[in-house]
Amino acid sequence: MTHTTENADATEITDTADGTTRRRVLGASLATAALAGTGLATAGAARAERPAGAGPSVGILLYDGFSLLDPTGPAEVLSRLPDATVTMIGEARGPVRTDTGDTAVLAERAIAEVSRLDVLLVPGGGERGTTGAMANPALLSWIRAVHRHTAWTTSVCTGSLILAAAGLLEGRRATTHWASAEYLENELGVPYVPARYVPSGRIVTAAGVSAGVDMALYLAARIAGETVARGIQLAIEYDPTPPFDSGNAAEAGPELRALALRLIAESGT
Amino acid sequence: MTHTTENADATEITDTADGTTRRRVLGASLATAALAGTGLATAGAARAERPAGAGPSVGILLYDGFSLLDPTGPAEVLSRLPDATVTMIGEARGPVRTDTGDTAVLAERAIAEVSRLDVLLVPGGGERGTTGAMANPALLSWIRAVHRHTAWTTSVCTGSLILAAAGLLEGRRATTHWASAEYLENELGVPYVPARYVPSGRIVTAAGVSAGVDMALYLAARIAGETVARGIQLAIEYDPTPPFDSGNAAEAGPELRALALRLIAESGT
Numbered sequence: 001m002t003h004t005t006e007n008a009d010a011t012e013i014t015d016t017a018d019g020t021t022r023r024r025v026l027g028a029s030l031a032t033a034a035l036a037g038t039g040l041a042t043a044g045a046a047r048a049e050r051p052a053g054a055g056p057s058v059g060i061l062l063y064d065g066f067s068l069l070d071p072t073g074p075a076e077v078l079s080r081l082p083d084a085t086v087t088m089i090g091e092a093r094g095p096v097r098t099d100t101g102d103t104a105v106l107a108e109r110a111i112a113e114v115s116r117l118d119v120l121l122v123p124g125g126g127e128r129g130t131t132g133a134m135a136n137p138a139l140l141s142w143i144r145a146v147h148r149h150t151a152w153t154t155s156v157c158t159g160s161l162i163l164a165a166a167g168l169l170e171g172r173r174a175t176t177h178w179a180s181a182e183y184l185e186n187e188l189g190v191p192y193v194p195a196r197y198v199p200s201g202r203i204v205t206a207a208g209v210s211a212g213v214d215m216a217l218y219l220a221a222r223i224a225g226e227t228v229a230r231g232i233q234l235a236i237e238y239d240p241t242p243p244f245d246s247g248n249a250a251e252a253g254p255e256l257r258a259l260a261l262r263l264i265a266e267s268g269t
Numbered sequence: 270m271t272h273t274t275e276n277a278d279a280t281e282i283t284d285t286a287d288g289t290t291r292r293r294v295l296g297a298s299l300a301t302a303a304l305a306g307t308g309l310a311t312a313g314a315a316r317a318e319r320p321a322g323a324g325p326s327v328g329i330l331l332y333d334g335f336s337l338l339d340p341t342g343p344a345e346v347l348s349r350l351p352d353a354t355v356t357m358i359g360e361a362r363g364p365v366r367t368d369t370g371d372t373a374v375l376a377e378r379a380i381a382e383v384s385r386l387d388v389l390l391v392p393g394g395g396e397r398g399t400t401g402a403m404a405n406p407a408l409l410s411w412i413r414a415v416h417r418h419t420a421w422t423t424s425v426c427t428g429s430l431i432l433a434a435a436g437l438l439e440g441r442r443a444t445t446h447w448a449s450a451e452y453l454e455n456e457l458g459v460p461y462v463p464a465r466y467v468p469s470g471r472i473v474t475a476a477g478v479s480a481g482v483d484m485a486l487y488l489a490a491r492i493a494g495e496t497v498a499r500g501i502q503l504a505i506e507y508d509p510t511p512p513f514d515s516g517n518a519a520e521a522g523p524e525l526r527a528l529a530l531r532l533i534a535e536s537g538t
Contacts, residue, residue, distance in 0.1 A: 023451075023452055023455070023456060024396060024452075025396055025399050025400055025403075025427060025430060025449055025452050026395070026396050026399075026427070026446065026448045026449055026452075026530065026533060026534075027448055027449075027451065027452070027530065067345065068341050068344055068345045068348070069341055069342055069344075069345035069482075069505065072337050072338055072341035072342075072372075073338055073341075073342065075337055075338075075371070075372060076336065076337045076338035076478065076479075079337070079367075079369040079371050079372075079536055080369075080532045080533065080536045081536075082532070082535065084536070085371065086369070086371040086372065087371065088371075088372055095364075095375050098348075100348040100349075100355070102344070102348050102354065102355040102356065102357075102377075103341075103344060103348075103355065103357055103374065103375070103377075104374070104375040104377075105372065105373070105374055105375070106364050106372070106373040106374070106375065108371075108372075108373075126295070127293060127294055127295050130294050130295075131294055134294075157506075158294060158295070161294060177295065177506060178506060179295045179296050180294055180295055180296075182292075182296065183292055183293075183294050183295075183296070186292070187292060196508075196510045207506050208504075208505060208506025209345065209504075209505040209506055209507070210345075210482065210505045210506055210507040210508075210509065211506055213338075213479065213509075213511075214509065214510055214511050214512065217511055217512050217513065218512045221512065221513075226513070227525075227528065228528070228532070229512070229513060230513050230515035230525060230528075231515075231525060231528035231529045231531075231532050232529070232532055233511060233513055233515040233516045234515050234516060234517075234518060234521050234525055234526065234528075234529035235477075235478075235529040235530075235532050235533050236338065236477060236478040236479045236516070237426075237446060237447060237476050237477025237478055237479055237480055237516055237517075237518065238478070238479040238509075238511055238516035239465075239479075239516030239517040240479065240482075240483065240507075240509035240511070240516070241465045241483055242482075242483050242486055242502060242507055242509070243483065243486050243487045243490065243498070244486065244490075244495070244498060244499050244502055246499035246500075246502040246503050247502045247503060247505075247506055247507035247508030247509070248503075248506075248508040249503060249506065252503050256496075256499060256500060256503055257503065259496065259497070259499075259500035259503075260500045260501070260503035260504040261295065261296065261504075262500075263349045263351070263497070263500050263501055263504050264295060264349065264504050265295075266351065267348055267349045267350075267353070
């Protein structure tokens, strides 16, 4: 068993099994020392003072054909909120497979087991996954029921089409994957906003795939304050420096847009 | 059964079951039309002409306590490479749980079943997960064996400490999560480079958590060319716009660094 030393070099831990001392890989005990006596210490101190599960309950709906980064980017961010629980939820418990068919994430709970959440997140998916979820009355009915009591109901990418299909975006503006903007406007009657994320009351929609990370940091700030959100950004070293500048559809030419859609379609199942 | 129309409005699909016509959510058939006659069409055309599985084989090693975004960000990018297969690999097949304990991703193959990969990616984890993998002879031996034949051996976050423990970083410089830089240098003898990703021959290491997405776009360009990589960036709408500018440890003060470490430690299991 290992434990953190309380009164010695805070960057070391002692292995009580054999008495040897070694440095922590992430130097985490340093944090406790540096925070002592600062206001920031309360972000962590709250954990011990509150009953288990007293932090925000975040539920992410998985469905066959979701896009992998849509739920996992926000989950990485929101799971760092003090005392948060993040639960992957499926129509049934068990593995739920992505749009490419390569990967499966475990749904820890079935929708029938979950009726209250502080934060609901609906990810996007490929053509098959998105249209499947939009046409699934059990999922739409569950989304409507859970939404009644959430603090935040959110989506990433084409997840906003699913929120619209559930009737949640009436009278609101929203964003979605750039390639679904026309569908959102013309087929679902929801004005499209070309932004990374669009708050509208307690509903927040994010743009395509990677935009969920930006939205999750916004949510983290609304839930736990800007200082904690900045701490999470540093924790995941989110100082994005893509090698190219081709992620904005408004600046991309028609050939690159066509290529992007083709890569999505051909990697899908 | 639905199929794409070949000669009509390329943005529509026909449902042959009931004869109705509806628009595609992602308008993907538009891509085929717009690409016809351009050089870019070959990026997709290659799929039909090559045997199944002729694209790059990407293997991602999962271990108990990995950080969720480390493998899933790069998987989202690399799975869009034409004909790519992305396989999650564990010491055994089955669910592998993250550092927070909240989420499990399915390992589709056990290490004993995989001996050749074009791309190996080793994600990072929390304190327990990273040190556990670094001390697991079966994992280290497998990494060494697979590395002999890879085109690219890569890591995200503290995954570089695991590559170092396997002996792969001797004589090289590398990056890692900013909080592990001292450990990488002082305990493992590998000079730390504060960059998003550090190519060194056919080994590429990425910085903390979110840096894997940037590295994956770099790899995509090296594997399939810059045009395809730019197409993937647009496909995942990776035009990052975080609400804050706090992701760079070199620019963060000691209190924010301490808070970040505390949020990591307290969200871990």
